Amino acid sequence: MLKAFTLRVLFCMALVAGLAMSIDTSQAKSLDDILKDGVIRIGINPNFPPNSSRNSSGDWEGFDIEIGNKIAEALKVKVEWVPTETKDRVPFLVADTIDLSLGALTRNSERAKLIEYTVPLHTEVLAALTTEKVAADKWQDLNNGDITLANIRSSWVIDWQKQNMSSAKQEIVDTIPDVVRLVAQGRADAIVENIDFFMSHTKSHPNVKWKVLKDPIFVGYCAIGVSKGNYGLRDVLNIVLFNLHSSNTVNDLWEKWYGAPMLVKVTPNPYF
Numbered sequence: 001m002l003k004a005f006t007l008r009v010l011f012c013m014a015l016v017a018g019l020a021m022s023i024d025t026s027q028a029k030s031l032d033d034i035l036k037d038g039v040i041r042i043g044i045n046p047n048f049p050p051n052s053s054r055n056s057s058g059d060w061e062g063f064d065i066e067i068g069n070k071i072a073e074a075l076k077v078k079v080e081w082v083p084t085e086t087k088d089r090v091p092f093l094v095a096d097t098i099d100l101s102l103g104a105l106t107r108n109s110e111r112a113k114l115i116e117y118t119v120p121l122h123t124e125v126l127a128a129l130t131t132e133k134v135a136a137d138k139w140q141d142l143n144n145g146d147i148t149l150a151n152i153r154s155s156w157v158i159d160w161q162k163q164n165m166s167s168a169k170q171e172i173v174d175t176i177p178d179v180v181r182l183v184a185q186g187r188a189d190a191i192v193e194n195i196d197f198f199m200s201h202t203k204s205h206p207n208v209k210w211k212v213l214k215d216p217i218f219v220g221y222c223a224i225g226v227s228k229g230n231y232g233l234r235d236v237l238n239i240v241l242f243n244l245h246s247s248n249t250v251n252d253l254w255e256k257w258y259g260a261p262m263l264v265k266v267t268p269n270p271y272f
Contacts, residue, residue, distance in 0.1 A: 038078060125216045128192045177201050184204075
């Protein structure tokens with residue numbers, strides 16, 4: 001069932017393993033250094049709405065931006081935002097270009113050989129989104145020839161569907177709004193994807209009665225990354241995250257930016 005997901009993880013593992021051989025480890029700024037300088041360098045994806053992107057005024061906005069500001073507020077320091085593409089997150093941490101990385105950094109064992117993870121900040125859920133017009137109770141019900149699945153071009157889930165939902169047809173388009181529009185207009189029946197990233201776009205089709213099918217296919221946990229051995233910073237971030245989760249701040253900000261509650265919430269643990 002998770003064969004394609006496993007291939008995606010293996011690809012990431014190979015990429016990270018290559019980084020381990022090609023990047024010299026620098027001495028990361030410690031928590032004391034950050035507090036002394038009064039600045040924390042936070043890596044964010046420069047074009048990843050609703051997590052992080054520039055608004056019409058040129059200012060950064062999004063879920064990650066608000067979380068980063070909450071962290072800086074707790075540490076009583078200022079934020080230096082560092083645009084960090086997905087492929088650069090681990091290298092930037094290893095090279096001490098950033099102090100921490102946001103941007104849906106999913107935990108895996110190969111990355112953990114090079115960086116430290118905090119407790120989870122949020123989840124990433126592979127699940128099925130459809131409408132009341134489709135008679136399906138679980139994602140397996142969509143695996144039939146009468147169903148057309150919509151997805152965004154180049155998504156790894158397309159190959160997963162070919163392996164695990166081969167009876168269904170596929171309709172591929174270029175953007176997330178286009179994917180949602182296909183289902184809203186009845187040109188496709190469902191979306192099987194990391195559904196959290198699609199939910200806000202359903203608001204553009206208020207007359208459609210959307211439903212997320214029960215039993216997620218896979219739940220990934222995305223954390224904050226810091227440099228290897230930077231335990232002081234990691235531990236204080238864990239405390240900050242416990243407070244943000246316990247106060248429901250993380251879930252409130254998620255719903256604000258994603259337009260729907262987090263599908264699988266993170267349970268705060270004081271003992272991380």
